[in-house]
Each structure stands twice: as C-alpha cells, then as structure tokens.
Amino acid sequence: MTALEAAHNLKAKFGDVVSEPTEFRSEISLKLADSEKIAEVCSYAKSIGFNYLVDISSVDNYGEDPRWTVIYHLRNIVNGVEIRLKTDITEEKSELPSVLGVWRTTNWHEREIYDMMGIRFSGHPDLRRILMWEGYPYYPLRKDFPLAGKPTDLPGVAFTRVTPMEGGPFVTIAGGNDSIAREPRVRVPETDIVEHNARVEAHADNKEMRGHASGPGPIEKK
Amino acid sequence: MATVQDIEIRDSAARAARAVEDAQDITGEKMVLNMGPSHPATHGVLRIVLELDGEVITKADPDVGYLHRGDEKIAENMTYTQFIPYTDRLDYLAPLANNVAYALAVEKLLGIHDKLPPRCQYIRVMCCELARISSHLLGLGAFAMDTGAVTVFLLTFTEREKIYNLAEAASGARLTTSYTRIGGLFRDVPPTWCGQVKQFCDEFEVALAEAHTLLTRNRIWVDRLRDLGVVSKEMAIDYGFSGPNLRGSGVEWDLRKNQPYLCYKDLNFDIPIGSVGDCYDRYLVRMEEMNQSVRILRQCVEKIPGGWANDAKEPVNIPDGKITLPSKQKVLSSMEELIHQFMLVTEGVNCPPGEVYFGHENPKGELGFYINSRGGGVPYRLKIRAPSFINLSILGELMPGAMISDVPVILGSLDFVMGESDR
Numbered sequence A: 001m002t003a004l005e006a007a008h009n010l011k012a013k014f015g016d017v018v019s020e021p022t023e024f025r026s027e028i029s030l031k032l033a034d035s036e037k038i039a040e041v042c043s044y045a046k047s048i049g050f051n052y053l054v055d056i057s058s059v060d061n062y063g064e065d066p067r068w069t070v071i072y073h074l075r076n077i078v079n080g081v082e083i084r085l086k087t088d089i090t091e092e093k094s095e096l097p098s099v100l101g102v103w104r105t106t107n108w109h110e111r112e113i114y115d116m117m118g119i120r121f122s123g124h125p126d127l128r129r130i131l132m133w134e135g136y137p138y139y140p141l142r143k144d145f146p147l148a149g150k151p152t153d154l155p156g157v158a159f160t161r162v163t164p165m166e167g168g169p170f171v172t173i174a175g176g177n178d179s180i181a182r183e184p185r186v187r188v189p190e191t192d193i194v195e196h197n198a199r200v201e202a203h204a205d206n207k208e209m210r211g212h213a214s215g216p217g218p219i220e221k222k
Numbered sequence B: 001m002a003t004v005q006d007i008e009i010r011d012s013a014a015r016a017a018r019a020v021e022d023a024q025d026i027t028g029e030k031m032v033l034n035m036g037p038s039h040p041a042t043h044g045v046l047r048i049v050l051e052l053d054g055e056v057i058t059k060a061d062p063d064v065g066y067l068h069r070g071d072e073k074i075a076e077n078m079t080y081t082q083f084i085p086y087t088d089r090l091d092y093l094a095p096l097a098n099n100v101a102y103a104l105a106v107e108k109l110l111g112i113h114d115k116l117p118p119r120c121q122y123i124r125v126m127c128c129e130l131a132r133i134s135s136h137l138l139g140l141g142a143f144a145m146d147t148g149a150v151t152v153f154l155l156t157f158t159e160r161e162k163i164y165n166l167a168e169a170a171s172g173a174r175l176t177t178s179y180t181r182i183g184g185l186f187r188d189v190p191p192t193w194c195g196q197v198k199q200f201c202d203e204f205e206v207a208l209a210e211a212h213t214l215l216t217r218n219r220i221w222v223d224r225l226r227d228l229g230v231v232s233k234e235m236a237i238d239y240g241f242s243g244p245n246l247r248g249s250g251v252e253w254d255l256r257k258n259q260p261y262l263c264y265k266d267l268n269f270d271i272p273i274g275s276v277g278d279c280y281d282r283y284l285v286r287m288e289e290m291n292q293s294v295r296i297l298r299q300c301v302e303k304i305p306g307g308w309a310n311d312a313k314e315p316v317n318i319p320d321g322k323i324t325l326p327s328k329q330k331v332l333s334s335m336e337e338l339i340h341q342f343m344l345v346t347e348g349v350n351c352p353p354g355e356v357y358f359g360h361e362n363p364k365g366e367l368g369f370y371i372n373s374r375g376g377g378v379p380y381r382l383k384i385r386a387p388s389f390i391n392l393s394i395l396g397e398l399m400p401g402a403m404i405s406d407v408p409v410i411l412g413s414l415d416f417v418m419g420e421s422d423r
Helices: A003-017 A035-047 A106-117 A190-202 A204-210 B012-025 B071-075 B081-088 B095-110 B118-147 B151-171 B193-215 B219-225 B233-238 B244-248 B279-303 B335-347 B387-392 B404-414 B418-422
Strands: A022-024 A027-032 A052-060 A068-075 A082-089 A095-097 A120-122 B031-035 B047-053 B056-063 B354-362 B365-373 B381-385
Touching (some): A003 A027, A003 A035, A003 A082, A027 B354, A035 A082, A068 B365, A082 B354, A106 A120, B081 B095, B095 B118, B095 B151, B118 B219, B118 B404, B151 B193, B219 B279, B219 B404, B244 B365, B279 B404
Antiparallel strands (some): A052 A068, A068 A082, B031 B047, B354 B365, B365 B381
16 A cells, blocks of 8 residues: 555545645645544554554644644554644644554653643643643744743753852963963063063953952062 | 473563552552662663652653753754754764764755765765664663673773774764765765775674673673563554664564665665564664674675775765855856855755655664755754654653663663753
C-alpha cells in the first residue's frame, strides 16, 4: 500500500472530514476539517498499518484564523509508508482530543505542545509542562512571544550579582590593569620605573570609571 | 548431580506487577529519592523522581528541560544557514551527523537532496559514520563506567580523540564542527584525510576487539545487563523508539536501509538487531553498529569520487549560485557572483513555500526536522524530532520493578544526551 492509496482509504472511510491528499516533495498530507475527529482518524490509521507515530508538531499561524495547526507524522514501520495528518484549531478553543490511547509515545509530544504553544489535549491524564518549569506563565513558541524572552519570578542567569573576587588582585577585568601593573610583588628594576609609571597612568582613566583602585600606584624614585 | 536454578521472569511488565505485589506485603513507608539533575549517571541534566520501596523502584517520574535553550524559537528568527551552528549543540556527541541531518532537511525542502555531487555524498556519509562511532564510544564508555568498569572509558576516549582530530582536519573545529552547508560542504577534506580515516579504521578495530574482551563475556557485565529494562517489540514501536534502542528490541528498521539517502544504497552494510530487548541487547547492537560503520568507512575510502586528493577537482557543492556560496576570488571580480554572495548572506537561501519532514539515522536514533516554510530565507516553523527526548519518555514504565542500582544501567543502555532532548 502506497501513501496515496492509504490517503484514499482514509478519505473513503471519513468522507468530507478528510481533505483530498496533497503532495509536496513526495510527501502526502491530509487535512482534517474537524479536529474533534483526530483520535478517531488516528485510531483507524493505526488499524490500517500506521503503527508508528514519528512526531507531532504544532504551528502558530499568528494573525490568521484558525490560529493553530497540529501536525501528526504517521509511519508504517513494516513497509516504510508515511503520511501526514494536519488539523486546525481556533484560538478560542485551543483544545483537541489526545491520541494517547492510540500511541503511548504521544504522552510527551502532547505535553511539549501544551508547554510551548498552549494547546490543550483533552483526555490527556498528565498534561503538565515539560521543558519549562511548572508555573511558568507564558508559552514561548507562540509568535507573539519575543525572542529575547520576558521577565519571570526566577532570576535570569545574566543578571546575577557581582562575583566576590571581581576586582580583586588575581582577577582580570576586561580593559582593566594588566597583571604587571596591579601585582604588588612584581619586581620593578630601576630602568623599568618610567615604563611602569606610564602604564599606571594610562590606566588611571579606567580606575576612575570603575570607582575603585586596584594594584599599586606609581613608584617614587629614591 | 543436577543443579536447580531459579528462572528470572524476563518480562518487565510481570516484574513490575510482582514488585507492586511485593510492595503491598510490606506495610512500610515509601521513600522519594531525587536523582539528578546533577548526577554522573544521568549524562547531563536529567532529573528522575524515584519512589522507592526499600531498594525497589515503585514509580519513576523523569523531569527534563534543564538544558532547554529554545532552539526551535531561535530557528524561526534566522536564515537556514545561520542555524547550522545550533545543530552542533543538539547531540553534542555527534555534531557532524546533526549537521548532515539538518542540511538534508533543508535540501529536501529545496528539492535538491538527491542531486548532491557524489563526492559530497561520500564525505557526508563518512562524517555520519565517524560521528556514529564517536557517539557510541562515549555511550559505551560512560555506560561501562556507571556500571563500575572504568577501564573501558579510557579505551574509548583514546579512540574518540582520533575522531576529534579527523573532525578538526575536515572542518577546523573539534566539537562545534558546522561542517555542512545548504547544498554541500563548508570545504573539501584535506588530501591526506581519507588515508587518516583508513588508519583510524585499522587502529579502531583493535580497540573495539579489546572492549569486547573486557565486557561482552564478562560475568559481572552480563549479570547486570541481562533481562534488565526489557522493551518488547510492540512496546518499542508504541513508544516511538528509534535507532539502536528500537533495533535492540528486534525491529528491523534503519533509515539508512529503509529510506536510503545520500549514497547509502551503494554501500554494503548489515543492520544488527536484538532478540530480547534488554540492556544487553542494546549494548550488543551498538557494538556491532560500530563494526558496520567501520565497514562503511572502508568502502567510502575506496570508492570516494575524485580519489583521496581530488586531483580531478570533483565538486563538493551544488553548482547553483542561488544555493551555495561562490568562490571568494570570483566574488571580488565578477558582478553576478557578488550579487549571489550578497543575497545568500543577507537574505539566506530562498526556499519555496511548503512543508517537509526529513528523518536522519543519527547515532541516538531518528533525528528529524520538520520545516514549515512560507517562502524566503527563514523557516516559519522548525520542529526538531529529538530521538533522546522520545527514547526517555519510556522511563516511567521501564523503571518500576528495577532496583536502585539498576538505574544507571538502564539509563546507560538507552544512551541519551540532554542537549538534544531539551533543545
């Protein structure tokens, strides 16, 4: 049975609910008009050989109606025939039946879509967040969620306090004094004093900017 | 005199049922143990909440997402080519294979995935197989170390070092390779590379044989792995297992054979499968897969179009200025190439509207990319089917009935990587 035959089989069984198959890059896609029928269609698809669910994806058609598309990739793992089922869900509804009863692999797939897009799956016994933490207030894969993220109760890694050693004698700050200038034990021969003082002076601006001094000041000639 | 032996129940469901039964007999309190996210046996940042009755696990709840970086969101905001470095960081134990998988997915969207130059196909296959060996070696070394056999780890890391050197010679980087480009490769391999691969194969076979002598018939190893974490054929398919884990359960499914891509149909190799689906089978499947990878590598070294040094100047990129970058000399001297370069860098490869799914046989399983394009150089939606994520979803069912000391063994045999699972 080829993918096209399987598609026509599904079409014959469910009539107008299933659209005519479309082909792109030799992949067959079917669109379901009624998302409530997805579990039924999947269950029948499994009975005609599609025993392996490859993946479930979701798309946010932001600014369009219906807003969500959920995509199921089905495979017959005996002969390798693949088919894609798609169904649209409106934003007001944002819910469709779970297919957990058909393939157990969907458990985490559906949790992930709920977590990332905020589409709920009715009949899923354990619909919790999976990648984000419990209590996270947003759905990050939605198109209206900014790439840079939004602030939450948990502190961001980039905004932690200054490390305790920062500015200390053995920690280099970008643009700060180099180790010769700030290391108090470095040997400064008589001939190097001029060079050393010049270096310290060159960094004086930096010091003022940071508001604290590090390392020794200029060496006075005896 | 005949000896009497107890026969263990090989079915994990029966073990689980017996564990629950046993647990009911004892009116003890259950203990909740938080394993991970920072635990050496969790290979990254997996957290498992275990409910224990004595030493027996009665419930396991895996918690993933500690390494979530939002790769899919990032992909929607950059051109197809710009996303290649992010694929390095999915399964960071086999970056070369991830690069190939992603490039093939975008090429499928463009309709050029079966028109790649032959030399490019062979180099990509060699990259994939080197990545497979590298990933399996780390999986094996870490697995053995978690189980208590530290020596194997040292052995496998010596060999992995050589693969890193090969990756560096080809791509310039050891870990973050980003070697592929849409429609080809970043550059051809150096003239001595194929010879180095051949030398690696010779040395590696010796090391693999040594690993076999250390583990395969080792009484402790066999006792700890046999009949543990049994996944039946039906269960493996139902849970969407892929890669060595699926084949360990006895399902003959390998995308390299069943949906051949690149030049795999011109190469001879076998697909090892397990018979029981326990941890030992998954271990054996990985060991044999490494042997088969060496076999593929040897054939590629022999058959690579253009020869080792490529004196015939076989191309590695598709000769289409709208897909691959022109040579730098021409960019500075010819107007057409300058325009192509400018458009490719600023706007990306112009892809047609449509949607494709491409599944690639990665070391950890089927790494798939679903690309939903609305035209232009940026994907509208890119979904990554991460094999580690899906392989881990079975833990809640696989763990109950096992002992606490079996946890590292089951985790090691599933061979997952959290960078890919959490995306």
